[in-house]
Amino acid sequence: DAGITQSPRHKVTETGTPVTLRCHQTENHRYMYWYRQDPGHGLRLIHYSYGVKDTDKGEVSDGYSVSRSKTEDFLLTLESATSSQTSVYFCAISELFRTSGSNTDTQYFGPGTRLTVL
Amino acid sequence: RKEVEQDPGPFNVPEGATVAFNCTYSNSASQSFFWYRQDCRKEPKLLMSVYSSGNEDGRFTAQLNRASQYISLLIRDSKLSDSATYLCAVSRDNYGQNFVFGPGTRLSVLP
Numbered sequence: 001d002a003g004i005t006q007s008p009r010h011k012v013t014e015t016g017t018p019v020t021l022r023c024h025q026t027e028n029h030r031y032m033y034w035y036r037q038d039p040g041h042g043l044r045l046i047h048y049s050y051g052v053k054d055t056d057k058g059e060v061s062d063g064y065s066v067s068r069s070k071t072e073d074f075l076l077t078l079e080s081a082t083s084s085q086t087s088v089y090f091c092a093i094s095e096l097f098r099t100s101g102s103n104t105d106t107q108y109f110g111p112g113t114r115l116t117v118l
Numbered sequence: 119r120k121e122v123e124q125d126p127g128p129f130n131v132p133e134g135a136t137v138a139f140n141c142t143y144s145n146s147a148s149q150s151f152f153w154y155r156q157d158c159r160k161e162p163k164l165l166m167s168v169y170s171s172g173n174e175d176g177r178f179t180a181q182l183n184r185a186s187q188y189i190s191l192l193i194r195d196s197k198l199s200d201s202a203t204y205l206c207a208v209s210r211d212n213y214g215q216n217f218v219f220g221p222g223t224r225l226s227v228l229p
Contacts, residue, residue, distance in 0.1 A: 035219075040221070041221070042205070042219050042220060042221035042222060043162070043205070043219040044219075045216065045217075048216065058216075090161055090162070105150060105209070106152065106164055106167065107152075107164075107207070107217060108164065109161040109162050109163070110161060111160075111161050112160075112161050
């Protein structure tokens with residue numbers, strides 16, 4: 001299994017409070033991702049990082065910010081949590097490599113964080 | 119039209135059956151394709167990559183049809199332990215770094 005941990009694994013918080021989720025990897029992979037998974041929507045990309053201090057938005061980035069100060073850590077922050085952000089959050093990592101002239105990549109997922117915003 | 123679509127199922131099949139899932143995608147620029155398996159309340163785990171020529175791993179066969187823009191997963195001789203949700207993942211661009219995941223197809227293998 002890929003060396004990816006997430007903390008906390010479970011969190012209950014109240015609307016309006018800030019929340020930070022942490023993803024830690026020991027694989028030294030360049031790319032890291034934050035997804036949320038909700039019934040009926042599947043996995044949706046929130047933000048991703050392609051290197052230290054290099055991040056970009058995904059399809060559902062509103063209300064979320066990220067930071068990556070070290071290769072191994074990728075933080076997801078909900079500045080002011082809302083009930084619509086109740087979800088399961090997964091971190092993923094990947095490394096780009098080339099095969100026969102094409103770019104391929106596999107993403108490996110952390111165990112997830114279950115966040116409930118009351 | 120959603121970028122990636124899958125039949126949500128559930129597919130309920132008896133042990134030993136053969137079952138096939140399809141996943142359609144809309145972005146013709148997609149270059150990388152994968153099947154993931156997700157058990158209840160667990161993270162998705164890579165099942166197999168999908169190569170242009172098709173590939174097989176034991177009881178599992180994956181195929182890509184670029185002309186019709188879909189990938190498929192065939193499971194032969196289903197086991198109880200195959201019960202899970204199967205997600206397809208398709209890269210958004212030529213660099214393969216951003217994936218779009220399908221909503222998943224749930225499979226229940228019955229004794």
